[in-house]
Amino acid sequence: MRSYDEYCAIAKSLDLVGDRWTLLVVRELALRGPSRYTDLRNGLPGIATNLLADRLRDLEAAGLVTREEAPPPVATTLFKLTRRGEELRPVLDELMRWGVPLMFEQKAEDAVRSHWLAGALELMLEGRQADDGPATLELRIGDEPVVLESRDGEVNVSLGETADPDAALVGSERPVLGLLLGYLSLEQSGEEGVEVIGDRSVVERFVPQPFAR
16 A cells, blocks of 8 residues: 655545545445455445455554454354444545535446445434324335334434335435435426335425425
């Protein structure tokens, strides 16, 4: 890893995490927790196997990542962030906030993983109030569904299907995110192919005003 050779906190940080793919490896471990090598490969489409091995080795040498042997029945090596590595999470959160507007320029060749979208939604919906009692909205996007659950005045985000959601949104990722983050109205998202299944009023509860109607 080449150094900028500058006595500057930013330069010294970039000496460790500024190489291509490095922060995305950290992203995977931050979003998914302890992960197998194959999990990292799946979450980093486009990275060469030898390059992923190099980045993990560099992160271990820097004290940001460690590996542990999982007990049976898993019985495999798991990579995880150290405490020092976990301290990068606020950096990732701010990059995510800054980059969300850029997601509305989705290219046809862009890879999509639902845990990336869930991470962005969890961050951007923090503090969002969805009133009028519990409700569940399933987003059928990416490689697996993302579930938004309103309960006790908070919106929780999780991955995977849920039994009998109150409503579902089906469509491509860009207009679904645009609707939930307040960039598009329900009508505009519908014009871009987003379909509402179930109770439309439930969807409106998750959409920021004045975009709900």
